[in-house]
Amino acid sequence: DNPQDSKMSAPYKQTSPTTHLAEKADVVREVARKIGRARVKWDNPQSVMIITKPGDLSLVRKTRQLALWFMRTPRYGKPSGITVYVDEKLQKSKRFKLERFQAESPDLIDKLKFWTPELCATHPKLFDFIVTLGGDGTVLFTSWLFQSVVPPVIPFHLGSLGFLTPFDFDHHQYHLTQAMENGVRINLRVRFTCTVYRRVPGPNCTKAKDVQLRNVKRNTKTGKVIVGDWCERKMGHKKTQKVFGEVDGDDVKEENIQQWMEEDGEDGQKMRVPCFTTVPAEKYQVLNDLVVDRGQNSFMGELELFGSDGAYDQHLTTVAADGLIVATPTGSTAYSLSGGGPLTHPDIPAMLITPICPHTLSFRPTLVPDTIDLRICVPYTSRSTAWVSFDGRGRVELKQGDHVKVTASRYPLPTICKKSQSDDWFNSLSRCLHWNERQRQKSFV
Amino acid sequence: DNPQDSKMSAPYKQTSPTTHLAEKADVVREVARKIGRARVKWDNPQSVMIITKPGDLSLVRKTRQLALWFMRTPRYGKPSGITVYVDEKLQKSKRFKLERFQAESPDLIDKLKFWTPELCATHPKLFDFIVTLGGDGTVLFTSWLFQSVVPPVIPFHLGSLGFLTPFDFDHHQYHLTQAMENGVRINLRVRFTCTVYRRVPGPNCTKAKDVQLRNVKRNTKTGKVIVGDWCERKMGHKKTQKVFGEVDGDDVKEENIQQWMEEDGEDGQKMRVPCFTTVPAEKYQVLNDLVVDRGQNSFMGELELFGSDGAYDQHLTTVAADGLIVATPTGSTAYSLSGGGPLTHPDIPAMLITPICPHTLSFRPTLVPDTIDLRICVPYTSRSTAWVSFDGRGRVELKQGDHVKVTASRYPLPTICKKSQSDDWFNSLSRCLHWNERQRQKSFV
Amino acid sequence: DNPQDSKMSAPYKQTSPTTHLAEKADVVREVARKIGRARVKWDNPQSVMIITKPGDLSLVRKTRQLALWFMRTPRYGKPSGITVYVDEKLQKSKRFKLERFQAESPDLIDKLKFWTPELCATHPKLFDFIVTLGGDGTVLFTSWLFQSVVPPVIPFHLGSLGFLTPFDFDHHQYHLTQAMENGVRINLRVRFTCTVYRRVPGPNCTKAKDVQLRNVKRNTKTGKVIVGDWCERKMGHKKTQKVFGEVDGDDVKEENIQQWMEEDGEDGQKMRVPCFTTVPAEKYQVLNDLVVDRGQNSFMGELELFGSDGAYDQHLTTVAADGLIVATPTGSTAYSLSGGGPLTHPDIPAMLITPICPHTLSFRPTLVPDTIDLRICVPYTSRSTAWVSFDGRGRVELKQGDHVKVTASRYPLPTICKKSQSDDWFNSLSRCLHWNERQRQKSFV
Amino acid sequence: DNPQDSKMSAPYKQTSPTTHLAEKADVVREVARKIGRARVKWDNPQSVMIITKPGDLSLVRKTRQLALWFMRTPRYGKPSGITVYVDEKLQKSKRFKLERFQAESPDLIDKLKFWTPELCATHPKLFDFIVTLGGDGTVLFTSWLFQSVVPPVIPFHLGSLGFLTPFDFDHHQYHLTQAMENGVRINLRVRFTCTVYRRVPGPNCTKAKDVQLRNVKRNTKTGKVIVGDWCERKMGHKKTQKVFGEVDGDDVKEENIQQWMEEDGEDGQKMRVPCFTTVPAEKYQVLNDLVVDRGQNSFMGELELFGSDGAYDQHLTTVAADGLIVATPTGSTAYSLSGGGPLTHPDIPAMLITPICPHTLSFRPTLVPDTIDLRICVPYTSRSTAWVSFDGRGRVELKQGDHVKVTASRYPLPTICKKSQSDDWFNSLSRCLHWNERQRQKSFV
Structure with missing residues (x-):
């Protein structure tokens, strides 16, 4: 444990190691600030993917119109528009009227393609960007489809603004033209990689005893x-x-x-x-949160929470509660808020640990840096198992000795800002949480 | 508003601007992680400053013993120890027995010096490191003394561990020897720079009308x-x-x-x-928090909260509450916790906005990145003034039209970790907040 | 709607109807106060029932000793003691040594009897009082055994004081003698009657359509x-x-x-x-709370909460939350506290409605008078069912159209106070919740 | 300590003391329920007092119109209306046009009278009922005017419904006619009597030492x-x-x-x-709450909280917080809510103890019966004084050794219900707190 990362040969009075560190930290802050504000120019995107709330028939017509507009509107000096990927289920949808489209626009047939979940998983870079139509759930669904790299997402709402959907579909042509031609600000929303580890018999074990x-x-x-x-x-x-x-x-x-x-x-x-040894078994990227709770059990046993900063592995606390939420900043306005967690700006590199109905008054919502690896363990001797769900999807059982590990993902979900990340976020608080509602008059400095 | 910060000339499919941003963010996270874990080797520190709880007589003897030990213990191959700065008030303290020291140790007279608040303000780099004896309050007092650069602080407690004081004075010789000889991990605790802006008459104003x-x-x-x-x-x-x-x-x-x-x-x-125009009038560095409240008024008017990310200046919310706390992560275990704020690991680059008795249910504790500049304004038309205090010290009145601006300081306060930043922090939660108290038995994976 | 309950014939100026009401309310308060403080003298209780934590073998010996003490200690001028009922399971327990007892104390054989759950249900008045050995769980178990009248309970703890168990078993002879000879203060703990109503086909319905x-x-x-x-x-x-x-x-x-x-x-x-019509199907008395949650479902639908004061039936709110707790004041220190509910003195005639992770910030813990009948309904059109548990026991499914009705029970659970109800309650807060823990010194008026 | 309040001579098996108590408690509940629902018929009220928000000029005209309507509308078979008391300040108000009224309606001159605060204090029974025009503040002002008996209040709002003002002034003629002719339901809102006790020298004290x-x-x-x-x-x-x-x-x-x-x-x-001895010095009736805080001090010392049920006087807790709220159920939707207190139905006979920014996590909002007398004491050795305010009015300093005693008042404030107490209260939650706002569709059993 004696590494001396930054031994200074320079004379101390000029730049002490501490000062050196402080300067580094300043640079990090400045770079982080710039990333948050960066406006990027797209290099003439050629393909767009359209995702809507699954199963909502009323969106089929909107999807059709949007696809036609993308394909028909001339771009980049060429006479036609860009390639559009729509859900393969639309191929057979009456409302989508594929045959009529093929009859009326033979020149555009090449521009209309169909996506499948498999295509998203294997060739995510096919799509230069994504348009979602729906609420926050549609953005979560998009995150679910892309478990590695995610193309930038322009999230439209259909009437009522959500936390993740700043754009009003009523003005979609204006917003999309702006984005494609003038560049965009991108909000790199941190996702968490959640890995389920299963207990396996130890290396020296005979069959009879696996521990x-x-x-x-x-x-x-x-x-x-x-x-x-x-x-x-x-x-x-x-x-x-x-x-x-x-x-x-x-x-x-x-x-x-x-x-x-x-x-x-x-x-x-x-x-x-x-x-005993555990081995990784399943892996999920979450945009909002993972939740560990009693699932189908009638009783919730205690969990053990560990954290590692890469060097030290530390027992953080024993969780005596109905459950535990580990949320991204993006997820701070979702389930974590119900559990009493703080509103957290999506630029903050943190993990929110929010207990559900904690059995002690001292276990308060807690934020740790997202450079820490968390492990939530079901003790080997626990009276019961636990269940974990990822962005509210699919429950997985954690048996005695299993654990789930949570780390910041290498694959964030990029969403396009309407104005800027901060502006969008505070607007969503106003609209969705009725911030500022009581106010009648306001003065200005 | 058309700057194109990162126009890519490289072919798009290989590294899209989004991917490029994501990679940058990954690098930032990695650097941040390393800074948090960095172990630095001191380059033979030659001088130490000792700070104790002001006015606590019982500490004079401890200070004397500690000073003698520093001066007498041979270091770095030389026969004598290092220079010690003690509070100049001790010069005249009977208990400190300065004259007896001068009589008994004429060879060490040069090594004993006295600090004053003025010396701290003007020559902070005189002190290679600082030892504090007392509780969290003594560390806050140290922060108060050093309004620009702060030497690294080794904070000792005298019996009951605090959030900021992991070292037990009973083992101070062991801990100090380790630190001076084997290097230390440094926790760069973010401070906030708080600048009070006062309203002044506008440029075109005659005397009669200043607005x-x-x-x-x-x-x-x-x-x-x-x-x-x-x-x-x-x-x-x-x-x-x-x-x-x-x-x-x-x-x-x-x-x-x-x-x-x-x-x-x-x-x-x-x-x-x-x-109207405002001009900066006063400036403070805070380690824990600044608090705006009604002070001596019987009534708290509404405040306006603005935030700027450097590009945009945005109205965040109207504060209808008894007061407002803006806390550093270090301050998350202090007053902010009373107001319902979350426990926040000191490595997280965030500002905690915690309302005191908010008058609406939707104004929840909120975290924003510390790259944002906050401004808390008393509206020009407010019925009352407000008062602001810095780390619980000195109240300043904010009149109608005044505001206080809060930004991350360029001058963090470096504290020495006992084990590591995370380890120390979670230990302090256990000890000070009775985390884990209910637990009796624990199982391990 | 024109009933005129208290038409006054007396001249108005002397006692207005309002004044009359106010006086009545004053009387009610005074009577309530007296009931809370009442000290009752037992009329020579002849029989005691002993209940311990089910399945805890270490308690068998304590039970045996206590039973012997009760039977052998002369009471009321007679040479022998009182009749003791112990759990019938002890008849076959080795540790209880029934045969040795029968051999050694043939004169006492008549005094030892065995209780069964059936006996508790059908002949609760056989037992003049109950002694429980264990924690709060044992008192809850006692409540479960007695679904109508409950004999007075003297709750002993075995080391660590609980919210319901003020008496230390180490001094049980002193406490029991005091109670039997000098009378006791009785805490009538309100229980709630919870009735599950099931949807049945309407009166005019053919089989094909039941609604x-x-x-x-x-x-x-x-x-x-x-x-x-x-x-x-x-x-x-x-x-x-x-x-x-x-x-x-x-x-x-x-x-x-x-x-x-x-x-x-x-x-x-x-x-x-x-x-449609609903019919009552099951009925439970709860001492702490009833909890409605998603049970084994992966999703919690909205619930409808109605309240009736006997005259009006009113929709109170739509519950969008993970669940709903309705707690007695006694239960305010149990699960309701985890959900953020207030500490509520057991003398307050109220129902605590505490949402679990509410999905809106405005749904705060709410107290209504226990003269109100609450109904928690699963809407007929709900996407999912709900589950309800009673004092943490047995889950019952509520299907679409079902509801559970909660009213103050006619059968409270009487517990014996150690000093007085208030004294015991505040002591339990000190011990169990670490009230007053931070305090070091205290001054007195 | 051996009083035997309810020694039973009747044979035990028939009605045990416990059963007897339970039956009494049942009766109390039933009476309380009836009081809550009582509909009283007024005995032809002859005089009404009109109170409006002090200083709001726009209300003068409304007051004039209302007064005229009361005086001119024939009642009880007589050709003219009832006597009206308006604020004496209106005598000289131009907008009230007193002279024009006197000229135009000489027959009604006798029916128009003027109230003063002194008249309210000395002859409260002059007014058969009160009409308030304004918000909750006007009802609080009414409570302030009547420190002993309060006539029934019909509270009108002027556009936005408040917690205390269910009646819309737009339909005042309908509502007032209904009330005077068909009777009303009365909500007896509990007030608290707050008595400030000052420390005085003990009986055996010489001048030199008063303690x-x-x-x-x-x-x-x-x-x-x-x-x-x-x-x-x-x-x-x-x-x-x-x-x-x-x-x-x-x-x-x-x-x-x-x-x-x-x-x-x-x-x-x-x-x-x-x-030392303390003597009562000042007394206030509060409708919402009393608040003890640091007032103009920069620091809040610890307070001691005691409670007495008439027999025992008990130290409840040491208050380490920024302040302490003791609220009536009526006040549960006011300041107490900001401090985290629960919503409490006005029929519940309880005192809400809500700490402001408590310095320990275990001091949660707490309800005690309103049969308990609370005392909030500034310790004799406290480093600072405290300040107490009553319904947000007038601050009084509590010096070292002083205390304030809080008891349920014999003088509740009767307000007229719009429909019923529960209905009105839940409606006010919906309107004022946005209960049920998120809901879009609702199903019914």
Whole structure:
């Protein structure tokens, strides 16, 4: 643990390591600020994908008109428009009138294509940008379709503005022309990668016993754990070798034992804990949140929450609650808000940990940096399993010993701003949460 | 408004502007992560400053012992220790026994120096690091002393751990030796620069009238304001020239007027508003928070909250509440928590806006990026003034037309971590807020 | 609607009807106060029932010792003690050593009896009082056993004081002797009667259609509903007769229609709603709360909450939340507290309505008088069912058209106070919620 | 402590004391329910008082028209109307046109009278009922005018419905005629009597020392206090006699000392505390709340909260917060709501204790029965004073040793219901708090 990342050879008085760090932090802030404000010019987008609320028939006609407008409106000095991808289900929809289109516009047939979920998963770069028609749910559905790279999304609402949908479809031609010709501001909405890890038998295990025990000492006050050697088997065998495994504590190093022991004092508690390996099983990108709750069980057991900043792996807290929400800033206006979480600007690189009906008064909504990897674990000895859902979709069961790991995704979801990210966000608070509603008159400085 | 910050000449399919942005954001996250974890090696610090809770006599003896230990313990291959700065008030303190020290240790007389608030303000780089003895209040006092650069602080508590004081003074020799010889992890705690702006008469004003009027149109729903030309004077003069002033709205451009008018529809409200100039008057660095409240008034008027990301200046909300807290992440465990704000890890670059007893249910605690400049304004037409305090110190009155501006400071306060920033922070939650208290037994993955 | 409950014949100036009411209210308050403070002398109780945490083997020995003490200690001038009822499961428990008891104490055999849940249900008055050993859960279990009259309960804890268990078992002989000989203060804890109503086909229904439609007009702002005549059947039949049914609106009277129409103005919305009969199916007494949530469904539909004060039946609100808790004051320190409900003294005759993760910021915890009958309804057209649990026990499904009715029970649960009801309650807050914990020193007037 | 309030001579098995209590409680509930629903017939009211928002000129004309209507409309078979009292300030108001009225309606001159605050204070029964025009503030002003008996109030709003003003002035003739001719439902809104007690020198005090000391033992965990004898004076005098004084603990009785000592164990702490007498100084009736806060001080010291149910006087908690609200149920929708208090139906006989920005997470909004007398004390040793305001009016300073006592008032404020108390209250939640706003469609059982 002795790396000396930034040993300074320069004379101290001029730039101390601290000052150096402070300057770096300043640069980071400035770059972050610029990314947030960046206006990018599109390099003549050639293809657009249209996504609507699944199953809403009334949107088929709107989709048809929009597709025709895209295909027919001349762009970039050429006589025709751009390629449009619509949902393959429309191929057979009466309202979409595919045959009439083919009859009336033979020159455009090449420009109309159909997307499938598989195409989104395998060739996301086919689409230069996406137009969504609907509410926040349609943007969430788009996030679900694109589990790796996501093309930029222009989200239209159909009457009532949502948190994610600033554009009014009534003026779509104006907004789309502006975006394609004058460039856009892009809001890179952070997504979280959620990986479900399943418990598997340890490497030295015979079939009969899939869990081994290790000697562990934990501090009863801080919950800090140090993990020592494997326990001797009761049958009189020698100690087993130390092996790789998922162990949530610091592996104790010989030279540090003495210090640890002293610091813990009477709070130290020796235990034998089950140690086992877990393997990644499933992976999801979420735009809003993941929620762990009792699912179909009648009872919610305690969860263990761990965090790692890459160097240290730390037990954060034991969750005694009805459930736990881990939300992105984008998700701060969704379920997390119901649980009492704060409104969080989408530019803040944080994870919101919001307990659902916590059983202690001290477990308040908590924000940690999104550079931390969180792990939510169902203890091996838990009386019950837990269930986890991703952006409100598909529930997955977490059995005893399983956990889900949450990290900032490399694949954010880019949405186009109407004015700017901050402007759009505060407007959505006004409209959706009735901010400022009581006000009647206002004065200005 | 047509700057094209990142026009790409490279072929689009390979790196779209969006992908480019996402990659930049990834780099920012990685750098931020490294800064958080950085372990720096001090380049043989030669001088230490000792700060204790002001007025606590029982600490004088501890200070004396600590100073002697620093001066006498050989460092860096030399026979003697390092220079120590203690509070100049100790020069005359009986308990400090300066004369006895001078008699007993004539060789060390040069190593004992005395600090004054003036010295801290003018020569902060004299001190290679600072040791504080006391609670969180002593660290806040240190922040108060250093209004620009702050040397790194090693904060010791004297029995009960605080949010800012992880080190136990009972083991100070061990901790200080470790820090000086093996390097430290530094927690750059963001401070906010708070600047009070006072209203002054406008540039074209005769003495009799210090405020001029401009035509303004505001959207009654969104609160968005566009500012037009100066009003004609009633005396029949021509329109005055447009001049620079503090006006919280977009100066309307001719080409955009039509669009604005249409978008607002019936919600547009035409007004004449007073326009005037404000000038910066006072400046404070805060480590925890600034609080605006009614102070000595019996009544709290409404405040106007504006935010600027450098490009746009935006009305965020009208504050109808008993007061408003703007807290740093470090301050999230202080007053903001009483107001219902979330626990916020000190690495998150955010400002916490926490209303005190808000008069509407929709004004929830809100986090904005610390790249935003906030302005809290007392409207020119307010029925009452407001008061603002900085880290709980000195109240300043904000009169009608005044405002206070809050920005991330260029001068963070560096504190030394005991283990790591995250580890220290979660430990302080456990100890100070009784996190995890209900738990009796715990299982591990 | 013209009943004149308290027409005064006395001259107005002396006692106006208002003054008269105020005086009545004063009397009610005084009587309520006395009931709360009443100290009752038991008339030589002859039988005690012992209840422990089910399944906790370590309590068998304590139960045996306590039973022996009760049977052997002379009471009321007689040489022997009182009759004891223990759990019939102990008859076969090794640890209880029934045979040894029978051998050693043949004179006491008549005094040892065994209770079964059936006996509690059918002959609750057999037991002059109850002793519980355990935590709050044991008291809840006792409430569950006695669904009508409950004998007075002396609740002992076994180490850590709970909200319902003020007595320390370590001093049980002292406390029990005091109670039997000197009388007790009794805390009549209100229970709620929860009745599940199931939808049944209407009276005029053929098998094919079990729901009929009526013309209804509702005010879109207030949610107020007036119910008119049955809809004509489409087949051309005449209007059906008006029949009794569960309809949550005011049956419109001819003379009032005009006024209603005017008041609603444009907010009136005409609808056809399904009308049907519901019948009571199950009934439970709860001591803490009933909870309606999504149960095993993945989705929680909206619920409708109605209240009746005996005269008017009123739509209170539409519940858009993850669930709804209706808690007694006793339950205010249990699940309701997790949902953000207030601490409520057990003497307050109120129902606590606490939403779980409400989807709107305006739905705050709400208290209504326990003289109001609440009905929580799953709308006939809901997309999903709901589940309801009673004191955390047994989940019951509420299907579309079903509802659960909550009223103050005629059968409160009497618990013996340690000192007084208020004293016990505030002590439990101190111990269980760490009230007053931060305090170090205290001054007195 | 052995009073046996309800010794039963009747055979136990038939009506146990517990059952007897339960039946009493049932009767109380039934009476309370009836009071809440009572519809009273007025005995031909002869005089009405009109109160409007003070200083609102636009209301003068409305007042004039209303007064004329009352005076001119024939009632009770007589040719003329009833007597009207208007604000004496209108005598000289130009808009009220008193002289024109006198000229035009000489026959009505006797029917127009003028009220003054003094008249309200001394002869409240002159007014058979009151009409208020304005918002909730006007009803609060009415409460302020009548510090003892209050005539029934019919509260009209002028456009936007408030929590206390269900009647729309646009239909005032209809509503007033209905009320006078058909009777009304009356909502007896509980008010609190707030008495400020000031510290005075003790009875045995010489001028030099106005505070004496007594031996006190307090339990450090529960905060419970027992008060023993007066301390010996240091000058060697004998123990002083025990005298009457304000001492917030149980006076220890000889026979109980031993028990107390044992129970406290190691938690007992012996102290000498100042004892002194306090005398009542000022008294206010509040309709909404009283608020204790730091007032003009920069710092809020801790407060001590005591409660008495008439028999026991108990330390409830030490208040470490920015302030404390004690609200009536009527006040639950006012300031208490900003502090996080629950919505509380006005029929619930409770006091809401809502802390303002509490410094501990465990001090949650708390309801106690309104049969409890609360005392909020500024400790004798407090570093600062506190300030208390009543319904937002006039601040009074509480110095060290002072306290304010809060009890349910014998003088409730009767307001006329529009439909019924519950109906009116839930409607006001809908209108004022946007309950039910999100809902679009609703289904009915």
